[in-house]
Amino acid sequence: MPKNPRRDLLALAAAIVAPLAIAVALTPFRGTLSAANAALVLVVVVVAVAANGSRLAGALAALSAAAWFDLFLTQPYGQFTIAAPADIATAVLLLVVGLAVSQLAARARRLHLVTITDADQLAQIERTTALVQSGAESRVVVDQVRAQLVDLLHLQGCQFEYGKLLGHPARLERDGSITQGRARRHPTRDELPDEEVELRASAAGQFYGRFMLQPTPGAAVPLQARLVAVTLADQTGAALDAARSDGTRGPG
Structure with missing residues (x-):
């Protein structure tokens, strides 16, 4: 908030x-x-x-x-x-x-x-939710969410790192704000920093990996879009948690 x-x-x-x-x-x-x-x-x-x-x-x-x-x-x-x-x-x-x-x-x-009013954004959440609930392999969910994030946040690129927390990159928080070191940018600012930003995927208190976002300098990224991105990352975490419970290997 x-x-x-x-x-x-x-x-x-x-x-x-x-x-x-x-x-x-x-x-x-x-x-x-x-x-x-x-x-x-x-x-x-x-x-x-x-x-x-x-x-x-x-x-x-x-x-x-x-x-x-x-x-x-x-x-x-x-x-x-x-x-x-x-x-x-x-x-x-x-x-x-x-x-x-x-x-x-x-x-x-x-x-x-955090009410989602954009029909396309709502549809993206629904598609990913349906994919997770269908029992799809976690790597399929990761690939879909990665593509969604590129479009949603107007990124130059996006990679998923499984189970890594190396370095101290800027981080997209659950309230849509950006943490850079000890500083926290107000979530209503409509842009991402020019540097790489991590978006963590976790579930049930367990960290499974992170999306490394490569922002496009100057691109507007509204709060609502960032909150949708957090929701998509949560769904990824849910898929990876289910894969772990089933003994399925996650993305490497």
Whole structure:
């Protein structure tokens, strides 16, 4: 997911302030508003923070909501103590549900960013997925993905290296950004560096190889195309993982 430091800082601040403000706003109604309904209102606030911030902001908002719920909306008021067992259960549920929905909201925001709207790109993913699911030899999948990457990323060339991690080339990351040494280029920049770039193929935590991309200087490579490339590399990793499980030899 593209990083925006200013937005992330604002989201972290909102994670603390927004649940506090809502909890304070609900205090005049705590005599008539049930603890469960108050907790639901706070869950909505947590979702709003998570949907516009990071997973960390969502988790912090859930913790903040649970704390302010305890302090302002359960007896004895003004203390981090809960007398009624039912309110204790509600507070725990608020925390658990808040954490869960905050992570789902953050994931949904990320998935929205990677939605594929180009029909040709979607077709490429579908073709490779079908090839992997058909049980095709891993080298066939590698060859197909290599050709797809050349077209998709406007490359001068592309090679696959099986099980190698030599050197420290620039790397295409899962969020579409490029890592060069310790520097990380913002993923919304629409080009690859002029130097060779690696795109790793892995599955189930196992590294199987990498595509070595040879970019065309000055060619525009949008974020969406780079994210599709990452998906294709993942499918390659899945094919190689299946080949390993079946005892089939991968590409050399």
